[in-house]
Amino acid sequence: MFIMETKFIIKTLFIAWENGNYVVGPSDLSKKLDIPKSTAYKILIKMSKLGYGVYLERKGFLLTDKGLKEGKKLIRRHRLLECLLEDLGVRKELICIEASKIDLDIGEEFEKFIEKKYGQKVTCPCGKPIP
Numbered sequence: 001m002f003i004m005e006t007k008f009i010i011k012t013l014f015i016a017w018e019n020g021n022y023v024v025g026p027s028d029l030s031k032k033l034d035i036p037k038s039t040a041y042k043i044l045i046k047m048s049k050l051g052y053g054v055y056l057e058r059k060g061f062l063l064t065d066k067g068l069k070e071g072k073k074l075i076r077r078h079r080l081l082e083c084l085l086e087d088l089g090v091r092k093e094l095i096c097i098e099a100s101k102i103d104l105d106i107g108e109e110f111e112k113f114i115e116k117k118y119g120q121k122v123t124c125p126c127g128k129p130i131p
C-alpha cells in the first residue's frame, strides 16, 4: 500500500512537472488529490526524504533526477497501457480512467509486452507525449 501510494504521488507530481509546474506546494497537492493541506505537506516531506525531490521551505517540492526518472517510467507505462486499451476497443473517454486503475500494479512481463508492442509510439491515444 505504501509503495503504491508513493508511485501515485510521483505520477501526480510528474504530470505537474510536465505541465510546467516544476515546484509543487502543499496547497497545490492538496487541491490535486483532494486531501488536507497538512497531509499534503507531510507527503511532500516524505517524498523528499525518499530522495524523489527536495522540499524548499515556503516554496514547495521540486523533483530530483531520481523523481523525474521514476515519474517518466510511470507515465510511460500509463500511456503505453492506453495504447493497448485503444487497440482493445475501449471507448476513448474511458481509456485514461481504466489505465489509471491498473498502471501502477502491472507486472514486469506485462510491461515488457506493452513496451515491445507500443514502445515506438510517440503519443498516447489522447495525444500526450510518451516519455
Ligand SMILES: [Zn+2]
Residues within 6 Å of the ligand: 078, 082, 095, 096, 097, 099
Ligand atoms: Zn491517461
